[in-house]
Amino acid sequence: MSADGPGEVSTIELEPAGTHAGHYVSTAPFDPASAARLTPEQERFYLASQWKLMWWKFKLHRVAVVSGLVLLVMYGTTLVTEVLAPYNLHTRNTDFIYASPQRVHLFHEGSFIGPFVYEQRKTLDMKTMRRNYTEDPAKPHPLRFFCSGDPYRFWGLADASLHLVCPAKGATLFLLGTDRLGRDVLSRILHGARISLTIGLIGIAISFALGLLIGGLAGYYGGWVDMTVQRVIEIIRSFPELPLWMALSAVLPVTWSPILIYFGITGILALLDWTGLARAVRSKLLALREEDYTTAARLMGAAPSRIIGRHLLPGFMSHLIASATLSIPGMILGETALSFLGIGLRPPITSWGVLLNEAQNINVVALYPWLMLPVVPVIIVILAFNFFGDGLRDAADPYR
Amino acid sequence: MVRYVVKRILMMIPTLIAISIIVFTIIQLPPGNYLESYIAELQAQGESVDQQKIAFLREYYGLDKPLVEQYLRWAGGMLTGDFGYSFEFNMPVTRVIGDRMLLTVIVSFVTILFTWTVAFPIGIYSATHQYSWGDYGLSFLGFLGIAIPNFMLALVMMYVANVVFGTTIGGLMAPEFIGKAWTWDKVKSVLEHSWIPVIVIGTSGTAGMIRRLRANLLDELQKQYVVTARAKGLPPGKTLRKYPLRMALNFFISDIGSLLPHIISGAEITAVVLSLPTTGPMLLSALKSQDMYLAGTFLMFLALLIVVGVLISDLALVALDPRIRLAGGVTR
Numbered sequence: 179m180s181a182d183g184p185g186e187v188s189t190i191e192l193e194p195a196g197t198h199a200g201h202y203v204s205t206a207p208f209d210p211a212s213a214a215r216l217t218p219e220q221e222r223f224y225l226a227s228q229w230k231l232m233w234w235k236f237k238l239h240r241v242a243v244v245s246g247l248v249l250l251v252m253y254g255t256t257l258v259t260e261v262l263a264p265y266n267l268h269t270r271n272t273d274f275i276y277a278s279p280q281r282v283h284l285f286h287e288g289s290f291i292g293p294f295v296y297e298q299r300k301t302l303d304m305k306t307m308r309r310n311y312t313e314d315p316a317k318p319h320p321l322r323f324f325c326s327g328d329p330y331r332f333w334g335l336a337d338a339s340l341h342l343v344c345p346a347k348g349a350t351l352f353l354l355g356t357d358r359l360g361r362d363v364l365s366r367i368l369h370g371a372r373i374s375l376t377i378g379l380i381g382i383a384i385s386f387a388l389g390l391l392i393g394g395l396a397g398y399y400g401g402w403v404d405m406t407v408q409r410v411i412e413i414i415r416s417f418p419e420l421p422l423w424m425a426l427s428a429v430l431p432v433t434w435s436p437i438l439i440y441f442g443i444t445g446i447l448a449l450l451d452w453t454g455l456a457r458a459v460r461s462k463l464l465a466l467r468e469e470d471y472t473t474a475a476r477l478m479g480a481a482p483s484r485i486i487g488r489h490l491l492p493g494f495m496s497h498l499i500a501s502a503t504l505s506i507p508g509m510i511l512g513e514t515a516l517s518f519l520g521i522g523l524r525p526p527i528t529s530w531g532v533l534l535n536e537a538q539n540i541n542v543v544a545l546y547p548w549l550m551l552p553v554v555p556v557i558i559v560i561l562a563f564n565f566f567g568d569g570l571r572d573a574a575d576p577y578r
Numbered sequence: 579m580v581r582y583v584v585k586r587i588l589m590m591i592p593t594l595i596a597i598s599i600i601v602f603t604i605i606q607l608p609p610g611n612y613l614e615s616y617i618a619e620l621q622a623q624g625e626s627v628d629q630q631k632i633a634f635l636r637e638y639y640g641l642d643k644p645l646v647e648q649y650l651r652w653a654g655g656m657l658t659g660d661f662g663y664s665f666e667f668n669m670p671v672t673r674v675i676g677d678r679m680l681l682t683v684i685v686s687f688v689t690i691l692f693t694w695t696v697a698f699p700i701g702i703y704s705a706t707h708q709y710s711w712g713d714y715g716l717s718f719l720g721f722l723g724i725a726i727p728n729f730m731l732a733l734v735m736m737y738v739a740n741v742v743f744g745t746t747i748g749g750l751m752a753p754e755f756i757g758k759a760w761t762w763d764k765v766k767s768v769l770e771h772s773w774i775p776v777i778v779i780g781t782s783g784t785a786g787m788i789r790r791l792r793a794n795l796l797d798e799l800q801k802q803y804v805v806t807a808r809a810k811g812l813p814p815g816k817t818l819r820k821y822p823l824r825m826a827l828n829f830f831i832s833d834i835g836s837l838l839p840h841i842i843s844g845a846e847i848t849a850v851v852l853s854l855p856t857t858g859p860m861l862l863s864a865l866k867s868q869d870m871y872l873a874g875t876f877l878m879f880l881a882l883l884i885v886v887g888v889l890i891s892d893l894a895l896v897a898l899d900p901r902i903r904l905a906g907g908v909t910r
Binding site for chain 2: 412
């Protein structure tokens, strides 16, 4: 190819006029599919599976990807909560009740000595009976990393005492302050994540199964099954959610162990949540069962369960997963609200709602505002799930 | 039209019956009944039990009869305005409730108005300026409204109002009106005091409504008639006002069905935090102490509020939308 320009390559040089024009025959082998052939890039796109297309489309939604990462990190912390938290869930520091958050410093009297905290000095205001904590700038306590602190049983399997960060020996490290029993708020938030985050997942698993089953039956069989399911959904939907949750969780027997209560609350949250999914499944099935491929499957003798499971469900599974993701935050908020009101989870099981239960009156807001901090992870999780679910929903239909 | 209205009202009856059965089942679920634990408590405190009164109550509400009969008595009583007996307050439920229900209705109604007035302009702006910075900012605010739990917002607002405005806001009216008959001044006082609960309750509902309105309007804006209108040279404002906005108005009314349960849920928990004289705090305490008739009445009332709200929105939709009126169909 010459460097003179593209023109020279593509133009065919004509013989001067008057000369005999030779019969031109290309010797290259003829490929009838040449016009329809795809570039490798197009091929990659057209042959990609549905899930791969969804992933490509999802990646374009930056906020959703970031939210997904945030969620991944938050769920990741629940695996190693004990190591991340400086203290154990129930460690009480009776000398430091309602201690205010300690700040991490790097420079002591102008010289760098690494991250450290100053010792807190407590004074009691005799008029208001309020404890005031001030930093004592004479006593820096460097933090220790990967150190041995409160002993715990990791996952209930092995004894350990490794913590990511601990206070110096004899010092304290309350990055987010302490509560009325002198328990470290940061550690309790980290431990609370386990309960608050899993309750949404377990709840959605139950409600997903219920929604698929009931919506599937209604959509596939139609007729009176459909009628009944529709009426039931309508009735459940005409209850205000929270009061009904309140009523049901108030009914859970007082004698139940906290872990049973945990599953009871999860069940209650799921029991009222499946209606939306069931409706979606039903309307999709009603539309899809009229498709030709469904008729073909039926004529070939496939059983209803196979038709639903193999031919119909995969067609809108992605939509279902997206809308399920969007209903997780509702459950997390529901649990938080119930526990805040004192009729949800009970100590010693600790969720963010249980922690917020301590911040129930206006005095706390005024005197010990750090007790409201457990609401921060709640907000972050709800936002992240909403953005993540939005991204999933947009990606759920990659062919559009 | 009349046929549709009658049919729609008749359809409410089985729903209400089913709801009352569910409510009755829930309040019956705890083992034993309140009367027995009440007697036990009185005896434990060494107080004398008015046997005659207990016997009368047991007889009157059929507490030793089979469940079906108890239910029939309870449901039948409600139809005649007898909502049962509150064992905790030791008086009939109707007297315990007072004007709490009316106040709940007022708060919910004002909140809906608030939601509409806020969501309408913002939703339209977001839809017409899709993917602009304004849209992103407002959407983020909306998400934040969904994500912040009502009760926390209530606490913070209460604190802020206390510090900034110097008002104590545990209540829904000036103290001198509590327990008084309804006058214009009292109504005014209630309206003056209701802005904090209304904002707190309204935030999450508003946020959801903005998102739904935006999605709806966006769908509408992509339709061919909008393209046609623009191709004919209609100015953007007129294009919007003339067609898509009218569709959106319909949606405003039909959306009550999903807005109302939300508002009522939010109102309950906010009322607990702000200790409003509405149904919330009393429902919570009734549930905690298993004061079954009181709790049942509240649950029934809240469900009724939603059913009636949806009914009104359906009827309004029929009156407004000729397509539904002429087809005579059901809206949802």
